[in-house]
């Protein structure tokens with residue numbers, strides 16, 4: 001059987017920091033799967049180098065220069081740039097099954113059991129719970145599916161301007177067809193859900209396996225004081241549970257920063 | 270086959286106004302089912318009289334004076350008063366199947382097809398989407414289930430202090446067992462969901478069948494000018510879609526207010 005892999009995407013140095021923490025969190029929980037990062041060519045060399053130390057495979061993808069069907073689709077829908085890049089994960093056909101994870105997710109325990117699920121498995125989106133959230137999903141790489149997805153993008157666009165809209169309208173029976181394709185919400189616990197129904201978070205949140213820092217403010221938007229181990233600055237407009245944010249920063253400062261420093265040498269970053 | 274019924278609950282005159290609008294909205298969309306309102310004894314006579322004109326059955330329930338198992342459960346968990354009253358719907362054993370609807374819901378089209386579903390069917394809660402929202406659910410009246418529910422309440426309480434917490438921990442395989450028990454979200458469209466993921470609302474909200482004015486501010490908390498057909502006052506802290514709020518008020522002022530006026534005679538209300 002071909003390999004199985006966790007896949008993420010980072011088009012710039014900021015999301016790369018997220019991908020580094022995500023990769024480290026998967027390794028720390030002893031995943032037996034391969035780790036793949038899709039990156040854009042403009043990423044800095046030090047970031048690429050660090051990603052290569054954490055990930056088994058770091059693959060450059062660029063819809064703009066590709067000259068293939070993605071390129072054609074892109075010409076018609078320039079608004080969907082990052083979306084097309086995310087869909088590229090379906091081209092990883094040297095893996096039999098994959099789990100895509102946004103670069104703004106953090107793994108809190110081993111989640112290799114996700115590979116028992118079929119395409120397309122995902123957790124509900126708290127905003128509109130008949131949609132799945134596209135921050136964590138199980139899929140099967142396939143050039144046929146990839147082609148159909150691009151065609152769907154070109155024909156119908158995305159109702160939310162991003163990959164989540166496209167994927168939900170493509171896999172449009174997710175909410176009605178098969179309960180096994182509903183990942184438990186604790187595999188994609190959106191930080192905002194914590195505040196909308198706090199008693200449920202208190203009841204079930206202790207079992208969280210993946211936290212997803214969705215929304216405008218990402219963990220790397222904050223600053224952190226490693227000595228006092230506290231988030232500094234505007235942490236209080238945070239829509240994120242402070243504990244998860246500290247988990248992210250603790251992993252980042254302990255394990256990722258030293259690698260970045262090595263790569264940068266004397267240069268500041 | 271015994272009858273089937275839509276069931277709601279109103280313990281006071283405010284929620285009674287909601288129940289009147291809900292009942293009217295079911296009638297306007299030509300339901301073929303019976304309509305049942307559970308009420309508390311302290312409700313005013315005019316409200317009772319109007320409910321009796323709209324509903325087939327208006328039944329007084331009072332956990333405090335009942336002297337039965339609900340009474341005993343209540344003594345141990347006085348915090349769960351309204352919750353126990355809602356669970357009373359399982360005692361309506363002269364119906365074979367029922368759909369419970371909160372008094373703060375409004376029906377936008379015929380929804381009799383809900384009776385094709387089994388206990389316990391409900392729509393996901395947008396706050397924590399592995400929980401169902403207990404504002405709309407399909408159930409089978411049964412004294413056995415009723416007894417077990419009360420016992421569960423007494424033993425475990427409610428993680429959110431209300432009926433939703435109890436029902437979710439009792440029917441705790443809802444999120445994993447059977448997709449047919451997941452009602453589409455458009456059967457319980459929470460007004461707050463509209464703003465958390467607006468593109469999805471724009472995409473799917475046009476098919477809404479039931480809107481649920483959940484949260485602290487209810488339609489009857491606003492004031493309405495029937496001449497200009499506008500919500501007046503603090504409508505702008507509204508977490509509710511203005512169109513749905515106007516739908517509620519339009520139905521209330523056109524069909525419910527005249528009935529209340531008749532009942533009140535010269536008395537102001």
Ligand SMILES: O=c1ccn([C@@H]2O[C@H](COP(=O)(O)OP(=O)(O)O)[C@@H](O)[C@H]2O)c(=O)[nH]1
Pocket residue numbers: 008009010011012015082086101102103104105135213214215216
């Ligand atoms: O400029 C960008 C924007 C997004 N992404 C990738 O696309 C995912 C989805 O975007 P984001 O997480 O910002 O969306 P949200 O989850 O907040 O809706 C990210 O996690 C990254 O993996 C990226 O690489 N570069």
Ligand SMILES: O=c1ccn([C@@H]2O[C@H](COP(=O)(O)OP(=O)(O)O)[C@@H](O)[C@H]2O)c(=O)[nH]1
Pocket residue numbers: 277278279280281284351355370371372373374404482483484485
């Ligand atoms: O004082 C009360 C509170 C609640 N209810 C009933 O219980 C339901 C659930 O309460 P509510 O709708 O206020 O909760 P929410 O949906 O906002 O969470 C209401 O719709 C009513 O049917 C009632 O009759 N009297």
Ligand SMILES: [Mn+2]
Pocket residue numbers: 102103104105135212213214215
């Ligand atoms: Mn994300």
Ligand SMILES: [Mn+2]
Pocket residue numbers: 371372373374404481482483484
């Ligand atoms: Mn309600």
